[in-house]
Amino acid sequence: MQKTKRAPVLKPKADPRLSDAEQFLLPTYKRQPFVFTHGRGAYVYDSTGKKYLDFLGGIAVNALGHAHPRIVKVIRREAARAIHLSNLYHNAYQGPLARKLVEISGMDRVFFSNSGAEAADGALKFARLCARTASDAPDKPGAKHRILAMQNSFHGRTFGGVSVTFPEKYRLPFAPLLPGVEFVRFNDIADLESKFDDTVCAVIFETIQGEGGIHPATEAFWNRARSLTTQHGALLIADEIQCGLGRTGRYFAYQKFSSKPDIVLIAKPLAAGLPLGAILASEAVASRLSPGLHGTTFGGGPLVCATALEFLSVIDQKKLLENVRARSAELREGLAKLASKFDFIREIRGEGLILGIEVSVDGNPFAAEALRQGLIINCTHDFTLRLLPPFIITRAQVREFLRLFELVLAKTPKSISAAPAQNAANPPRFAHSAAR
Numbered sequence: 099m100q101k102t103k104r105a106p107v108l109k110p111k112a113d114p115r116l117s118d119a120e121q122f123l124l125p126t127y128k129r130q131p132f133v134f135t136h137g138r139g140a141y142v143y144d145s146t147g148k149k150y151l152d153f154l155g156g157i158a159v160n161a162l163g164h165a166h167p168r169i170v171k172v173i174r175r176e177a178a179r180a181i182h183l184s185n186l187y188h189n190a191y192q193g194p195l196a197r198k199l200v201e202i203s204g205m206d207r208v209f210f211s212n213s214g215a216e217a218a219d220g221a222l223k224f225a226r227l228c229a230r231t232a233s234d235a236p237d238k239p240g241a242k243h244r245i246l247a248m249q250n251s252f253h254g255r256t257f258g259g260v261s262v263t264f265p266e267k268y269r270l271p272f273a274p275l276l277p278g279v280e281f282v283r284f285n286d287i288a289d290l291e292s293k294f295d296d297t298v299c300a301v302i303f304e305t306i307q308g309e310g311g312i313h314p315a316t317e318a319f320w321n322r323a324r325s326l327t328t329q330h331g332a333l334l335i336a337d338e339i340q341c342g343l344g345r346t347g348r349y350f351a352y353q354k355f356s357s358k359p360d361i362v363l364i365a366k367p368l369a370a371g372l373p374l375g376a377i378l379a380s381e382a383v384a385s386r387l388s389p390g391l392h393g394t395t396f397g398g399g400p401l402v403c404a405t406a407l408e409f410l411s412v413i414d415q416k417k418l419l420e421n422v423r424a425r426s427a428e429l430r431e432g433l434a435k436l437a438s439k440f441d442f443i444r445e446i447r448g449e450g451l452i453l454g455i456e457v458s459v460d461g462n463p464f465a466a467e468a469l470r471q472g473l474i475i476n477c478t479h480d481f482t483l484r485l486l487p488p489f490i491i492t493r494a495q496v497r498e499f500l501r502l503f504e505l506v507l508a509k510t511p512k513s514i515s516a517a518p519a520q521n522a523a524n525p526p527r528f529a530h531s532a533a534r
């Protein structure tokens with residue numbers, strides 16, 4: 099058993115690894131001044147031995163928690179066989195993993211990438227490819243090349259990914275970006291309709307917006323996006339990189355709707371922490387691809403694919419989708435009680451184990467206080483506290499979370515910064531009624 103000492107947070111100068119990081123890393127992240135060294139289940143430990151309950155899971159990655167014995171065993175076994183072989187040859191696990199993903203998603207074919215952004219980027223390429231006709235000049239934009247993305251979206255940091263990501267801070271410093279992208283107000287059917295015509299080749303959105311503050315797509319919006327894309331011969335691309343692969347208590351968030359997208363993007367938890375993403379596509383999309391049109395050196399190697407097969411097998415055998423639903427109900431009940439106690443909680447949103455707690459004061463100090471209390475959560479969009487715990491959490495850990503979180507809500511100094519703007523993706527406060 100690990101020691102559970104709750105020691106004070108290290109000062110930056112005390113650990114040479116921190117000064118190395120400060121001196122030699124590109125300054126792309128604002129990191130906390132301590133070093134996490136290892137994890138076990140739903141807990142992470144820092145170099146002083148301090149224990150943290152991890153309700154962020156490496157931002158939706160560690161769905162089986164840390165050091166899951168079955169995952170460790172497969173990684174050890176496969177590392178001793180072949181870590182990498184090359185996509186010029188078959189390996190033992192890529193085909194079986196593609197079959198399993200097709201079975202659980204209802205899609206037809208799979209391309210493996212290394213990350214979510216790379217999957218999103220590939221999907222945008224596929225959309226352009228599918229829309230291209232013989233009458234399009236090969237060196238000019240095709241007649242059908244526009245892409246509709248959503249306000250409040252996040253799809254990753256590649257050029258394609260940032261081009262369809264809404265916040266200007268991620269996008270504008272790198273302009274000019276992918277041409278032909280327009281943003282629609284999320285869940286606003288009239289806005290979607292007004293921007294739609296035959297020049298659109300794809301609509302891309304997160305089935306539940308994650309970085310944007312946990313905003314689920316409405317059924318009406320999904321249905322209209324599906325009917326418009328079908329009518330105009332465009333692709334509907336569902337980004338399930340954060341909300342997919344079991345996080346909602348279903349394998350895919352879109353499975354509560356009656357129709358499927360043409361492309362689904364997944365990544366984060368797929369290989370239980372190893373880098374692996376995928377584009378799941380319909381047969382119609384697949385029919386436009388041929389050898390050489392798209393590729394990757396690392397994507398879909400034997401080590402990551404074997405690990406992903408084990409991840410999906412653990413979910414099945416341990417009935418983790420049921421656990422996600424049961425723990426979610428307990429969490430929501432506890433959060434609703436906290437919302438009636440703390441009036442700065444405006445709304446609780448999300449489904450399964452992707453939950454957002456919107457506050458009317460600056461949310462960032464809550465995440466900092468949570469760390470002091472030995473709890474990992476994060477704050478996204480300044481006003482939404484985000485919970486992405488592992489699928490293996492127990493009822494006792496939900497109770498532990500609620501106890502720690504109440505302490506955090508009570509102790510955090512509240513700074514009255516501007517309240518979040520209200521728009522279609524961020525409606526005025528209503529009862530704590532978001533879908534489960």
Ligand SMILES: Cc1ncc(COP(=O)(O)O)c(C=O)c1O
Nearest residue numbers: 213214215252253254308339340
């Ligand atoms: C919805 C969504 N799409 C795409 C990405 C990008 O994935 P990655 O960081 O693996 O490139 C993320 C990452 O947070 C995401 O949440």
